Amino acid sequence: MEKIFSIYPKIRYNKIMKKKIDVKIIGYDDFGRGISKEEGLVCFVPKTKIGYQGSCEVVKEKKNFLEGRVDLEDAPLTDCPFFFFCGGCALRHLSRQEQLDFKVKKVENLLSKNAHIQLSSPLQITSVSSTYYRNKATFHIRSHQVGYYKESTHELLPIDHCLLILEKMNDALQNLWTFAKENDGEFEVMIRCFGEKIMGVIQSKNARKPDFSSLFSLDSLYYQDQKIKGDSYLEVSVLNVRFQVSYKSFFQVNLEGMTVLYQKVISYLKETKAENVLDLYCGVGSISLIISKVVQKVYGVEVIKEAVLNANKNKEINHINNVEFACGKVEDLFSQLPSGYDTVILDPPRRGLDSKTRSFLLKSSFKNIIYISCDPATLTRDISFLKEKYVLKKIELIDLFPNTYHVESICLFSEKEEFGES
Numbered sequence: 001m002e003k004i005f006s007i008y009p010k011i012r013y014n015k016i017m018k019k020k021i022d023v024k025i026i027g028y029d030d031f032g033r034g035i036s037k038e039e040g041l042v043c044f045v046p047k048t049k050i051g052y053q054g055s056c057e058v059v060k061e062k063k064n065f066l067e068g069r070v071d072l073e074d075a076p077l078t079d080c081p082f083f084f085f086c087g088g089c090a091l092r093h094l095s096r097q098e099q100l101d102f103k104v105k106k107v108e109n110l111l112s113k114n115a116h117i118q119l120s121s122p123l124q125i126t127s128v129s130s131t132y133y134r135n136k137a138t139f140h141i142r143s144h145q146v147g148y149y150k151e152s153t154h155e156l157l158p159i160d161h162c163l164l165i166l167e168k169m170n171d172a173l174q175n176l177w178t179f180a181k182e183n184d185g186e187f188e189v190m191i192r193c194f195g196e197k198i199m200g201v202i203q204s205k206n207a208r209k210p211d212f213s214s215l216f217s218l219d220s221l222y223y224q225d226q227k228i229k230g231d232s233y234l235e236v237s238v239l240n241v242r243f244q245v246s247y248k249s250f251f252q253v254n255l256e257g258m259t260v261l262y263q264k265v266i267s268y269l270k271e272t273k274a275e276n277v278l279d280l281y282c283g284v285g286s287i288s289l290i291i292s293k294v295v296q297k298v299y300g301v302e303v304i305k306e307a308v309l310n311a312n313k314n315k316e317i318n319h320i321n322n323v324e325f326a327c328g329k330v331e332d333l334f335s336q337l338p339s340g341y342d343t344v345i346l347d348p349p350r351r352g353l354d355s356k357t358r359s360f361l362l363k364s365s366f367k368n369i370i371y372i373s374c375d376p377a378t379l380t381r382d383i384s385f386l387k388e389k390y391v392l393k394k395i396e397l398i399d400l401f402p403n404t405y406h407v408e409s410i411c412l413f414s415e416k417e418e419f420g421e422s
């Protein structure tokens, strides 16, 4: 461990705040920060565990609450020496079971607070491997050093190893260090890895083209949207469907979790005997093409042009004929959607559905809606609208983002009987 984390001793904890208060952690907020309510004073303290009792530095003072930071010496020990400084893992100091319990409670609370729904039985959460799982990461290069941003800042935290990203990406991180040492300026580098193949995408405000030679071991390389080497996409297989994914296209960052999620989509579709399915926010067609084997027709909508190009190519390389894709914003395409579709799959970005899409769903007559969400706050807000016409039949969680406070939800809604045909 000492060897792979060789940068650690160079990190210094920046002590600038003076004011200290005593805290006792009694719970967590939605971002996994410990909550203390000592003497009526609410204080949020990241990277603390329920039961922690001691002093913390006040780093922000607001009218109704404080934000605190425990001393480095009091911080919980984890297997990552960057944990205390890094914005990546908020929950690494909790056991896996504590993390899962946190996520279940968080979603149950948001469901109750935002959608006024109390579940009759506890939410089920599926756990997946918690280390070396991410297939995509963005690094920053400043002053010849590579790293992530420190928590809630744009200050560089130099790192030479990350326990969240695939091991092969840690090799690429070493190449990035060489690149950083050899080039002046600031860079942002996105790395994506499927199997043995790695793609790097460099963006920079520097006028001068850098020397890329240290990154030629990557399979594909882009600089300022120009291809430097390799294919314009990486390829991956999920549930026996091949996907080509270009760097501008979304793809789930956790392949194991993604497989569990898509298996649940298939089981919901079978359970509701879905026939014709709209796949809104469809990306490279991952859900559309996988479910094409169990339904009659699929129509996918996606705003990113490159993703729709990937989707059409993916349809072709998998010899699938019952799926069509349209490029545009979901909220602009309602009038062009084909009729006779009984089921909608929604998989929007973190911000959830916009008001036009919510109204469209309330005016339409879909038998079932499957809503996949990576942000329970916006999901539960949307449920509060959808429940006017649809009953929430099922909600399940998948821990697609272990060690972070994020969680993936999948919901099944059915149209209320009074709105149905019969």
Ligand SMILES: C[S@@+](CC[C@H](N)C(=O)[O-])C[C@H]1O[C@@H](n2cnc3c(N)ncnc32)[C@H](O)[C@@H]1O
Residues within 6 Å of the ligand: 249, 250, 251, 252, 280, 281, 282, 283, 284, 285, 286, 287, 301, 302, 303, 304, 307, 328, 329, 330, 331, 347, 348, 349, 350
């Ligand atoms: C969470 S991803 C889901 C992608 C896909 N379902 C999957 O599982 O890979 C959300 C997708 O919605 C797309 N998107 C964002 N806003 C959109 C909009 N207004 N209309 C259509 N697509 C949108 C994004 O480009 C992204 O591909």
